[in-house]
Amino acid sequence: MTRESVLELRVKVLSALADPTRLELLELLTGGERCVCEILPAFQRSQSTISKHLNILYEAGILERRIDGKRTLYRIADPGILDLLREVDSLVLSHISKLTGAEKLLEKSIRN
Amino acid sequence: MTRESVLELRVKVLSALADPTRLELLELLTGGERCVCEILPAFQRSQSTISKHLNILYEAGILERRIDGKRTLYRIADPGILDLLREVDSLVLSHISKLTGAEKLLEKSIRN
DNA sequence: TGGACATATTCGTATATAAACATATCGTCA
DNA sequence: TGACGATATGTTTATATACGAATATGTCCA
Numbered sequence: 001m002t003r004e005s006v007l008e009l010r011v012k013v014l015s016a017l018a019d020p021t022r023l024e025l026l027e028l029l030t031g032g033e034r035c036v037c038e039i040l041p042a043f044q045r046s047q048s049t050i051s052k053h054l055n056i057l058y059e060a061g062i063l064e065r066r067i068d069g070k071r072t073l074y075r076i077a078d079p080g081i082l083d084l085l086r087e088v089d090s091l092v093l094s095h096i097s098k099l100t101g102a103e104k105l106l107e108k109s110i111r112n
Numbered sequence: 113m114t115r116e117s118v119l120e121l122r123v124k125v126l127s128a129l130a131d132p133t134r135l136e137l138l139e140l141l142t143g144g145e146r147c148v149c150e151i152l153p154a155f156q157r158s159q160s161t162i163s164k165h166l167n168i169l170y171e172a173g174i175l176e177r178r179i180d181g182k183r184t185l186y187r188i189a190d191p192g193i194l195d196l197l198r199e200v201d202s203l204v205l206s207h208i209s210k211l212t213g214a215e216k217l218l219e220k221s222i223r224n
Numbered sequence: 225t226g227g228a229c230a231t232a233t234t235c236g237t238a239t240a241t242a243a244a245c246a247t248a249t250c251g252t253c254a
Numbered sequence: 255t256g257a258c259g260a261t262a263t264g265t266t267t268a269t270a271t272a273c274g275a276a277t278a279t280g281t282c283c284a
Contacts, residue, residue, distance in 0.1 A: 009204040010197075011132050018126035019272085020119050036231060046274050051232055053272090061207030070230045070281045078206055084199040085122075091192050092121040095173030131242085148261060158244050163262055165242090182251045182260045226284090233278065240271070248263070254256090 016060035017085075021045065022053050026076065026085065029063070033075035128172035129197075133157065134165050138188065138197065141175070145187035 169175040
């Protein structure tokens with residue numbers, strides 16, 4: 001059926017998300033479907049670089065795309081992706097708060 | 113305060129997850145805290161490789177660890193990580209079903 | 225039909241990552 | 255204390271990835 005195993009697909013999705021430019025692309029597309037010509041000016045990257053990042057997200061099933069005349073329009077494929085990103089954020093925040101909590105403890109023990 | 117920006121931390125978490133060996137490590141640790149000596153035999157990888165993968169997950173805040181005598185015990189830091197992985201799976205599955213749905217449409221159009 | 229526009233793709237290069245082997249560190253026990 | 259067991263860390267090498275410049279592809283319009 002599918003040539004790729006579920007494990008490989010999981011890795012593909014996570015790898016696609018594991019890049020700062022691609023996370024910012026997703027953030028932009030949170031505002032709805034956009035054509036590449038609207039996306040480009042928001043990034044300090046070459047057109048080829050952005051095009052490739054969009055394609056990586058597309059291949060991973062994270063974005064869908066549609067051609068309209070000479071434009072290509074990208075959109076987030078599934079709102080579940082936003083849930084996933086929110087999960088990542090909450091993990092990051094709880095990790096940060098653990099670290100800073102530890103810092104405070106450390107400062108206190110140094111002062112005393 | 114924190115030297116790394118939130119964006120960098122998001123990438124760090126996602127990169128840590130974007131590896132098949134590390135996903136399998138997490139799956140194993142779903143069963144609860146384990147020492148490295150219990151983890152090693154479950155993988156066909158060198159001890160140093162597994163140790164480094166565990167450290168990457170630790171640095172990303174995904175695992176916590178605890179030393180007990182000459183053992184080091186690792187555990188999943190936050191159950192939210194399991195929610196995150198479930199989100200990834202559901203995205204993967206919905207992507208697969210879209211693809212196979214498309215295959216079926218294609219087959220049908222070929223037959224007709 | 226030719227040319228301008230929008231986007232994708234190819235190519236070379238520089239950096240990041242995973243792997244194993246060898247070695248270092250640290251705790252335990254004789 | 256010295257040797258062993260458990261784990262972490264340095265080193266090298268092979269492969270993957272991000273980048274921009276140049277080029278190819280496809281669409282619209284005069």
